[in-house]
Amino acid sequence: MSDDAEPRIGVFVCHCGHNIAGTVDVVSVAEMAQDLPYVVYSTDDMFMCADSGQQLIKDKVAEHNLNRVVVASCSPRMHEPTFRRVVEEAGLNRYLFEQVNLREHVSWCHMREPEAATEKAKDLVRMSVARAAKLESLPIKSVSVTPRTLVVGGGVTGMHTALDIADRGFDVVLVEREPDLGGHVKKWHSLYPTGRSGEEIVDELSERILKHKRIKVYTNSEVVGFDGYIGNFEVTIKNKDTNKEEKLDIGTAVIATGFKSFKPEGYYGYDWSPDIVTLAELEEMKTDGDLKRPSDGRPVKKIAMIGCVGSREPDTKGHEHCSRYCCTAVANTASQLRDELDEVVILYQDIRTYGKNHEEIHRQSRGKHVIYSKFPTDEKPVVHYKDGQITITWTDVLSGDRLEFFPDMVVLASAMLPAEGTQEVAKLFSLTRSPDGFFNPEHIKLAPLTTHTAGVMIAGTAQAAKGASESIVDASGAAAKAVALMARGEVEIESTVSHVIEDLCSSCHTCVSACPYGAIAIDQTKEPAVAKVTEAKCHGCGTCAAACPSGAIIMRHSTDEQILTMVEAYLCPEQLVEGGAK
Ligand SMILES: Cc1cc2nc3c(=O)[nH]c(=O)nc-3n(C[C@H](O)[C@H](O)[C@H](O)COP(=O)(O)OP(=O)(O)OC[C@H]3O[C@@H](n4cnc5c(N)ncnc54)[C@H](O)[C@@H]3O)c2cc1C
Structure with missing residues (x-):
C-alpha cells in the first residue's frame, strides 16, 4: 500500500486491566478519537497486548482497510516491538504504527486525579492520531554479523560465557587482564551452596577453555580500542607485558569484568x-x-x-x-x-x-x-x-x-563494588552505569543482559552484586543472546535514524561532535565533503538534527513535520481538519 493513499487510522485504547482503566475513562477516550480526522475505527479493549487484542488489530485492519494504527496503552519500551510485529502481520509497514503511553505517562502518575488524567489521555491520543496521519513507511534494513564474540573478563562469568558460546560452534576471544583466569572465585576455599573449592572449579573450567579449539585466550591483556556497530566491531587488544597490540573483527561482545x-x-x-x-x-x-x-x-x-x-x-x-x-x-x-x-x-x-x-x-x-x-x-x-x-x-x-x-x-x-577500571570500560564500549557504579542494562526488568550499545551484553557481577551461581545464569543468558545474533548471520537495524541532506550540509563538523554514539563522520570522498551517518551506530536520539546549524539533518520517524503536527494538535484542537492541523 502506498503512503500517498489517504490515511485510514484505527485507534485502540487499552484498559490494561485496572492499570489504565482504574483512573482513565478509556471508553470516553476511544469515543473522542472516533471523531478525529482520518480515524475510521476506534475502540477500547481490556488487554491490547494479549492474543485477543493483537487479533483485534489484525481483524480491524483487514475489515476497515486501515493503513495506520494507534495503540494507546503502556510504554513503548514494553510493547512497541509487539505491536510493530502485529501491524506487520496485518500487512502494514511497522513504522505506520504509533503508540501512546497512557499508563506510565497518565494513569500511574495521576492516580488521584481521574478527570484530569482522562483529559490528558485525550490530548495525547489526539496528538498521536495527528502524527500517525504523517507517518511514512521506512525500509527494513539488516547488517551481517561476524561470527566471533569478545568476552572481557575471565572470572567464572566470563569463562562460562566463553564455553557456552564456543560449545555452540562460534569463535570466542577471551581477554583477562590478570596472568590467570578465575577472578575472585579461585580464592574461595569452600563455595556455598556446594562446598566445592574455588580453585578446583576454576581449574576445571580453565582446562576446558585452554583446550577448546574455538576459544582464544589473551591473559595479561586489556581491550584498548573498540569501534564499529552491531555485528561489525573492531577490537584492539593490548598485551600488558609486551605492549603489543592486535586488532580483530568481532560481531558481539560480553562484558564480564566483575567486582572489587x-x-x-x-x-x-x-x-x-x-x-x-x-x-x-x-x-x-x-x-x-x-x-x-x-x-x-x-x-x-x-x-x-x-x-x-x-x-x-x-x-x-x-x-x-x-x-x-x-x-x-x-x-x-x-x-x-x-x-x-x-x-x-x-x-x-x-x-x-x-x-x-x-x-x-x-x-x-x-x-x-x-x-x-x-x-x-x-x-x-x-x-x-x-x-x-x-x-x-x-x-x-x-x-x-x-x-x-x-x-x-x-x-x-x-x-x-564495581571493579577497578569500570569507568574506562564504560567509556570504551559506550555503556552507562547505574548510581551504584555497576553497568546499566538496557532495561532492569525487560532486558537485564543487553545494553544500549547494540550487540554488547553485560553479565555477572559487572552488572550488579551477586553470587557465583547467579553470575553463571547471567553468563548463559548473555551467551544465548550473542549466539542468537550470530546464528542468524545478519541482524535487522532500526530505520528510525538520522539522514543528511547533502545539498544543505556545510561540513561544519557540529553533528560529528554532538553525536554521543560516534555515528557521524565527514565523508571526505565526496566533493564537497559532507556528513555521513553510519546507520547501524545511530540510536535515533536526534541530537545531531537539533545541533545542525544548516537544518541539513532530518530524523526519520521524528521529522519536524511529524513533531509540529503533534504540537498543533495539542495547542489548537479546534483547528484539526483532515489533511492536518491548519
Ligand atoms: C568473600 C567472598 C566470598 C564469596 N563466596 C561465595 C560463595 O561461597 N559462593 C558464591 O556463589 N559466591 C561467592 N562470592 C561471590 C563470587 O565471588 C562472585 O559472584 C563471582 O566471583 C563473580 O564472578 P565474575 O566473573 O562476575 O567476577 P570476578 O570474579 O570479579 O571476575 C572478573 C574478572 O574480570 C577481570 N577483569 C576486570 N576488568 C577487566 C578488564 N578491563 N579487562 C580484562 N579483564 C578484566 C578480573 O581480573 C577478573 O578475573 C563471594 C564473594 C566474596 C567477596
Whole structure:
C-alpha cells in the first residue's frame, strides 16, 4: 500500500486491566478519537497486548482497510516491538504504527486525579492520531554479523560465557587482564551452596577453555580500542607485558569484568588492627591448620563477624545496594569455623539467604550453635582495640540488651563494588552505569543482559552484586543472546535514524561532535565533503538534527513535520481538519 493513499487510522485504547482503566475513562477516550480526522475505527479493549487484542488489530485492519494504527496503552519500551510485529502481520509497514503511553505517562502518575488524567489521555491520543496521519513507511534494513564474540573478563562469568558460546560452534576471544583466569572465585576455599573449592572449579573450567579449539585466550591483556556497530566491531587488544597490540573483527561482545571488594577503611576498627579483616582477607589467610591471629600468631578461639559492611547504607553514594553474596557467605564460613573454634558470633542487620539451598546453610550454622544477634540499623556495633584485645559492644534488637563480646578476631563482610577500571570500560564500549557504579542494562526488568550499545551484553557481577551461581545464569543468558545474533548471520537495524541532506550540509563538523554514539563522520570522498551517518551506530536520539546549524539533518520517524503536527494538535484542537492541523 502506498503512503500517498489517504490515511485510514484505527485507534485502540487499552484498559490494561485496572492499570489504565482504574483512573482513565478509556471508553470516553476511544469515543473522542472516533471523531478525529482520518480515524475510521476506534475502540477500547481490556488487554491490547494479549492474543485477543493483537487479533483485534489484525481483524480491524483487514475489515476497515486501515493503513495506520494507534495503540494507546503502556510504554513503548514494553510493547512497541509487539505491536510493530502485529501491524506487520496485518500487512502494514511497522513504522505506520504509533503508540501512546497512557499508563506510565497518565494513569500511574495521576492516580488521584481521574478527570484530569482522562483529559490528558485525550490530548495525547489526539496528538498521536495527528502524527500517525504523517507517518511514512521506512525500509527494513539488516547488517551481517561476524561470527566471533569478545568476552572481557575471565572470572567464572566470563569463562562460562566463553564455553557456552564456543560449545555452540562460534569463535570466542577471551581477554583477562590478570596472568590467570578465575577472578575472585579461585580464592574461595569452600563455595556455598556446594562446598566445592574455588580453585578446583576454576581449574576445571580453565582446562576446558585452554583446550577448546574455538576459544582464544589473551591473559595479561586489556581491550584498548573498540569501534564499529552491531555485528561489525573492531577490537584492539593490548598485551600488558609486551605492549603489543592486535586488532580483530568481532560481531558481539560480553562484558564480564566483575567486582572489587570494598576496603572498609573507617569501619569497625579495620584500619587500627591486623586482627580485624574482611571476609575476603580471611579466605586468603585460611590454611588447613589452626587459624592464627595476624597480630601475634596466637590461635584464634573466638570470632565475631559483622554483616552489611559498606552495603545498604542509604545515605552513602555507591553503597546503597545489598551485596547479596554476604549473608550466605558469612553463614557458610561461620559454619565451617564453628567446627574448629569455641565461639562464633554473627552481628547482622537482616539475614537475606534468598537463593536455592541458601536458607539451609543459614539453618545449619544455627544448628552448630553459631550465635546470631541483630543490631539496630541506626546504631552500629562499636569495636574497641586496646593492647591486643578487641571488645565489641552493641544492642541486641530482640532482647533490647546491651551486649559485649571479646573476640580474638573480627571478620567484616564487606560490600561488592564495581571493579577497578569500570569507568574506562564504560567509556570504551559506550555503556552507562547505574548510581551504584555497576553497568546499566538496557532495561532492569525487560532486558537485564543487553545494553544500549547494540550487540554488547553485560553479565555477572559487572552488572550488579551477586553470587557465583547467579553470575553463571547471567553468563548463559548473555551467551544465548550473542549466539542468537550470530546464528542468524545478519541482524535487522532500526530505520528510525538520522539522514543528511547533502545539498544543505556545510561540513561544519557540529553533528560529528554532538553525536554521543560516534555515528557521524565527514565523508571526505565526496566533493564537497559532507556528513555521513553510519546507520547501524545511530540510536535515533536526534541530537545531531537539533545541533545542525544548516537544518541539513532530518530524523526519520521524528521529522519536524511529524513533531509540529503533534504540537498543533495539542495547542489548537479546534483547528484539526483532515489533511492536518491548519
Ligand atoms: C568473600 C567472598 C566470598 C564469596 N563466596 C561465595 C560463595 O561461597 N559462593 C558464591 O556463589 N559466591 C561467592 N562470592 C561471590 C563470587 O565471588 C562472585 O559472584 C563471582 O566471583 C563473580 O564472578 P565474575 O566473573 O562476575 O567476577 P570476578 O570474579 O570479579 O571476575 C572478573 C574478572 O574480570 C577481570 N577483569 C576486570 N576488568 C577487566 C578488564 N578491563 N579487562 C580484562 N579483564 C578484566 C578480573 O581480573 C577478573 O578475573 C563471594 C564473594 C566474596 C567477596
